[in-house]
Amino acid sequence: NAGVTQTPKFQVLKTGQSMTLQCAQDMNHNSMYWYRQDPGMGLRLIYYSASEGTTDKGEVPNGYNVSRLNKREFSLRLESAAPSQTSVYFCASSSGQGTYEQYFGPGTRLTVT
Amino acid sequence: DQQVKQNSPSLSVQEGRISILNCDYTNSMFDYFLWYKKYPAEGPTFLISISSIKDKNEDGRFTVFLNKSAKHLSLHIVPSQPGDSAVYFCAARKGTYKYIFGTGTRLKVLA
Numbered sequence A: 001n002a003g004v005t006q007t008p009k010f011q012v013l014k015t016g017q018s019m020t021l022q023c024a025q026d027m028n029h030n031s032m033y034w035y036r037q038d039p040g041m042g043l044r045l046i047y048y049s050a051s052e053g054t055t056d057k058g059e060v061p062n063g064y065n066v067s068r069l070n071k072r073e074f075s076l077r078l079e080s081a082a083p084s085q086t087s088v089y090f091c092a093s094s095s096g097q098g099t100y101e102q103y104f105g106p107g108t109r110l111t112v113t
Numbered sequence B: 001d002q003q004v005k006q007n008s009p010s011l012s013v014q015e016g017r018i019s020i021l022n023c024d025y026t027n028s029m030f031d032y033f034l035w036y037k038k039y040p041a042e043g044p045t046f047l048i049s050i051s052s053i054k055d056k057n058e059d060g061r062f063t064v065f066l067n068k069s070a071k072h073l074s075l076h077i078v079p080s081q082p083g084d085s086a087v088y089f090c091a092a093r094k095g096t097y098k099y100i101f102g103t104g105t106r107l108k109v110l111a
Helices: none
Strands: A004-007 A010-013 A019-025 A031-038 A042-049 A064-068 A074-078 A087-094 A108-112 B010-014 B019-025 B032-038 B045-051 B056-059 B062-067 B072-077 B086-094 B098-101 B105-110
Touching: A004 A087, A010 A019, A019 A031, A019 A087, A019 A108, A031 A064, A031 A074, A042 A064, A042 A074, A042 B086, A042 B098, A074 A087, B010 B019, B019 B032, B019 B086, B019 B105, B032 B062, B045 B056, B045 B062, B045 B072, B072 B086
Parallel strands: A010 A108, B010 B105
Antiparallel strands: A004 A019, A019 A074, A031 A042, A031 A087, A064 A074, A087 A108, B019 B072, B032 B045, B032 B086, B056 B062, B062 B072, B086 B098, B086 B105
């Protein structure tokens, strides 16, 4: 039981390049999320998927797209990376029940030069 | 507009003593509050949560208190252990799927 996995762990991009961050969970959770963490800012929600087949914008969606490929996988795409997107990205999942906690992946550290 | 605030960036406590981490919020519509712990190079892990209709929840060494009139919650860790040294985030649930996180407090437990 791996929980939430993310790939890659580290990535360096040049301005204007594109890339996709991958996330998968094996807990049969309905809901999945993408956050970014910047120094002094806490975690901010980029996009979420309440259930398979649905996606919605969070607090900071500009410059990103997402795909909920199936119940397990939720990817985040940067079409044209900008230095302002340098951040640590966390994927999370939750069952949406009980104590409502989210389970987080280990993060992807992205640098855009 | 910071809806969830952790005003203390850092806190140092002696091993065995109580650690108290604080969090303030501005939105009365939050219905659930959670605390997460984060070690370097790892994702946050869930610690404890509390519904807005309660004022206290305990789980082992961890207790969360909610004061709705003051829009304030706190996490008490008793006794503190060196392994508790980490960054602690409070989060508030806004609607079914949106969570607002504070900026975190770095706790250092001194042996």
